[in-house]
Amino acid sequence: MTQSFLEIKGLTKNFGGLRAVNNIGFSMERNQVLGLIGPNGAGKTTLLRLITGILKPDAGNVRFMGKEIVGRKTWDIVNMGIACTFQNMRPFRRLPIIANVMVSCLSPRAMKRGEWVKRLEAKAMDALEFAGISDMAREKASTLSQGDLKRLEVARAVATEPELLLLDEPFGGLSPAETDLMAISIRRLHKGGRFGRLHSEGPAMIIVEHKLQWLMKIVDRIIVLNFGTIIADGTPDEIIKNPRVIEAYLGQGDA
Amino acid sequence: MERWEKRIFILAMVFLFAVSTFTVASGQDTIKIGVIGPMQFVQGIGQWNGATMAAEEINAKGGIQVGNKKMKIQLIKADSNEFINPTDATNAMERLITRDKVDFIVGGFRTEAVMPMQDIAMEAKKIFFGVGAAHDELCLRVAKNYNTYKYWFRGSPFNSTFLVRTSFVHLGTVGAILKQSLNLPKIKVAIVAEKAMWADPMIPAAEAVIPKMGMEVVGVWRPSDKATDVTAELSAIQRSEAHIIFTIFSASVGITFARQAGELKIPAMQVGINVEAQKDGFWEATQKMGNYVFTMNTYARNVEQNELTKPFVDTYIKRFGETPAYTADTYAVIVHRLAPAIEKVGSLDADKLVAFIENDVSKGPSGTVAYLKDAEGRHTHDQKWGPGYLTSVGVQWQDGKLVGVWPNKWKATPEAPEITYKGVMPVKIPPWMIEKYKK
């Protein structure tokens, strides 16, 4: 029996009366890049948070590389190899950018993997380099622009050297040019390899995004959510043609 | 504008610094006595007033004869702030000794602060008369380690063991009066003691002694010493049908309790220790509800322990407008113990003075003071209690006046002589109590 890389079964989460995530189940492979789309309030972000353990599901389970991860603490999950970014960026505002990344470098997983790296700063620098903001390493995080904050989020996540990377709207608030750059970075990351002293496992990814045209270029599979349930699952080409997706996105009138 | 303010600020700071560092006391032609206490509270004010009166009296006579030279008394006031911050109290003590270079120290109130203060004074070998703290431990230290602690003397009040004994006598006296005049078969007593260390040993003692006196204990309540509402306790006490409430209060709860009990007309007499009720301000503080409260006290208007009492109390009232509290015994300490001792020894040498004072018997306005030895014959520098020595008085609030009511035909032991101080009056029973029981 081959166990899948990530397997989600019957995941459910209620907020008061609102059912944000309703009995979701899917699985993905180690080499996939998965796009997660859907209208606002469809439960995309909630799903990511359930996987990372920030929220506790009311029912269902999540298996990552054969291990159950529901009920584990966030840091445990991160150290098993799932990293995430936040939709509304959450940098440590009063710390220099490099220190932001160093926190990730100090996680047990990163420490174990980078034993041969003598200096944490060097590794953190490489993560920043990868994200393209190394020239501002000593600035306070509060001075960064939106786009650079997104990059910082990615750098922070990458520094834990994850197997699975959850990106929550990596293109949100970016200009088209910046989006291009970010898309290239993500692609490059997925290929894996070394970036200086930083090692990329070539992580599998789940990307939540609204900018479909860029998303389509990166992902090889898309899951569409609406009202907390999966309404479509397939390759980008299939999804574009799927009538239920069009209905959900554009409303019934246009369908 | 801003710069100007800043400059003033800096100037002020520099000024403060300068003043404080250069105000070091000068030459030695006077006897310096440090008065240390919580100067913004009644206790400290009493200590300072008593000392002021003593200094004025002695200086008016030209001072104290030390050898062949007359030396005047100079008082130095130190606010110990000890209720809020005992650390501050020790600093004040240290400052008195090293900066102001005092020769003697009187004062201290909160035992937690007095103990470290005692340590500092003993280390500097300065005679320290404690006026305010009643805890036994302060004097037990003298017995245990005489050479270090011999410079400590108890000034006032006598120690808490004796305080308990006196208040039991009061309880018995009032119990007998109630029994007789209200025709009660058995007197029931509710014990209400504030939660404080000094009150702790009094409760088992009271529970043991009261049945022996032919009375019954119906319950024990321990409100916080700063409780601001005791209606709950009062309701419970009324339910227990107690005739006497045996109070053990030193802090503000004494006022709250008396006021609320009076306002609710709880049919029971309050007897015991209520330090707040010893003060003239009690009547106002309880909004006249503290009527008929009975408490132990050191002085009372028109009651004379001996011939020294009346002049002292009258002068004090004239000078400061209130009856002296027990912390005002700084007067007795300076005038009747320290000054005669210095004159007789003829020097300010602490060791010589200690040797003299511990064997001296002196008369003061609150009675005759003699210093005790413990069972093993060690000096404790604690004061002797009993007929002929310090007894304190019992006082009762009667319609706005604090009236002395005890000792009235009191016999300490069956063989002892009967004692009645001049000026005592009979005890009054609250009318609502008479109304309830006399049917």
Add this chain to the structure above:
Amino acid sequence: MDLVLNIIISGLISGSVFALLAIGFSLIFGVARIVNIAHTAFYMVAAYCIYFVTHKMGSHPIWGMVAAIVLVTLLGIICYKLFINPIREHEGAVLIATIALAMAFQEIMVLKFTGTFLSVPSLVKGYFAILGVKVFYQQLLTFCVVLLVMAGLWILLMKTKLGLAIRSTAQDREVANLMGINEARVAMLTMGISVGLAALTGAVVVPLTVLEPHMWLHPLIMMMAVVVLGGLGSLKGSFLGAYILGFAEALVVFLAPMGAFLKGSVALSIMILVLLIRPEGLFGVSFEEER
């Protein structure tokens, strides 16, 4: 039976006092995120104000109450303008500014009135008995004032423009600012209301107790326990929390008379126990996700 009644009455009364204090504290915290340590110090100042008017000027207690509420509210607003508003952005600084204010008030009172225990006359003297339990009229008054204040506050918050402004500011300061609400003015007015409530509490409660310059510390702690228990910034929570702690205290006094002094500790332990189960207090906003 009358034990139960006793407990109920005592609990209601001490709960009312806590509720009055806690609501004011909660209000200013909700609107301006100010942890006003000096809140009960204002209560103390009000009590001394009544003392001054009745004893030094010899007026009727009612004038004392009025003067206390008006003057202390003004004092609160002035202190806010002078010492708190300029450093609003620095949370820590605001905190110790209020501690320093409380200390300053305490010292001023010590200077003016010394540390002597004082008292003020009650507005209505005497007591009445319900089923053998004696209750002061003043306690009844306290209870009524709590109900009135609650009703008044509810009307103010729900039915008036100022109330709307206060509520929206409490929800989100920045957004309220953008919506054209003068946040600074709302904060100042709320401070006025909050301090006014503290003064009112002083005016109705103090006639039953003793005045001294350190009388603000104990209610401060109980008030904070109430506010935390009920959930910060939630008026409903403060109201309920106050009665829970009030009853806890009454139970301790009646059922464990030897341990009456422990009533404060017991109340605080209850608060901690509740927080262990619900970290955001009874009616606080849940943090489950993030804040």
Add this chain to the structure above:
Amino acid sequence: MDLFLFYLRKLFTIIKKEVFVLPSRIVVVLFFILLLLLPVFTKDLYLLRIFTLTSIFAILAASWDLLSGFTGQMNFGHALFFGVGAYSAALLNKYAGIPPWGTIPLGALGAVLSGLIIGIPCLRLRGTYLALTTLAFPIILMGIVFALPDLTGGELGISGIARLAGSRVTDYYITVVVMLGLCTIMWKITDSNTGIIFHAIREDELAVRASGINTTRYKLLAFCLSGFFAGISGGLYAHFMRIAGPSTLEVSMSFQVVIWAIFGGIVTIYGPVGAVFILFPLLEFLRFWQELRMLMFAVVVLLILLYMPDGLFRWLRDKIEKECPRCKIRNVAMRHTCRVCTAQLD
């Protein structure tokens, strides 16, 4: 001999290149030297006493900063650690007869334990909730102290415990050296990787978790470390005052610590230490004006805050030093170019 000279020269270079370039560093070095040499100039017992107590409280204030400033776990009940340290040192000394050098570390361990005990329930609380809850702990402990007067001495406290050392000068040296040592250690901790995590936890705890850090462990670590240092200061206090009483647990004690730390400027370690060295002696200098002393103290705190809400020492440091916009290295305010990268300073 050559080796010695080499190290001497090296030391000299370090002093010249690293210390004399920044006024704040010079001030720190001067502070160390002055404190250590004070008894050489004066044997005034009063002065020594004040500075001994100041040192003890400096440890306390710095330990508050370590917990509340760096980790952002607002602790309003810091007196708990101080009191537990003082009481356990006193109990161990009185009943087990252990000398001060043993009781103080053991007392500090007691404080660590109390840090764990309150830290675990407090893990789920944050911000103002945490602040107001921690305020309750010392009060509850005080209730226990009063309920067990046989063991704890009730409101009298435990008295008659051993002296710290034979003489006041030795006391002074012990506390000052311990203070300087511990504060340096605390400063080092905050400068280390652990310190970065502490900082990050204050900024955004969830994000730290998402970076794979066990925040629970680090928060508890902060509670324990802070408890340890505060406990040491409590033990020193108990042995210096020779009494451990309930005043060590009072609310005013907790408030005092907060005042010191915020007055000096949090998240600095040096700020709270400096603040204690200004405010505690200030209270003593104000003694010539006894009646107004506490009022003056409160007014001084209020006024200084009005101008320097970030804390006195941060304000001062910003006045005498500038940060280079390019390389973020500090420079004397008088320089026009950065001393390292020669960038223009404005």
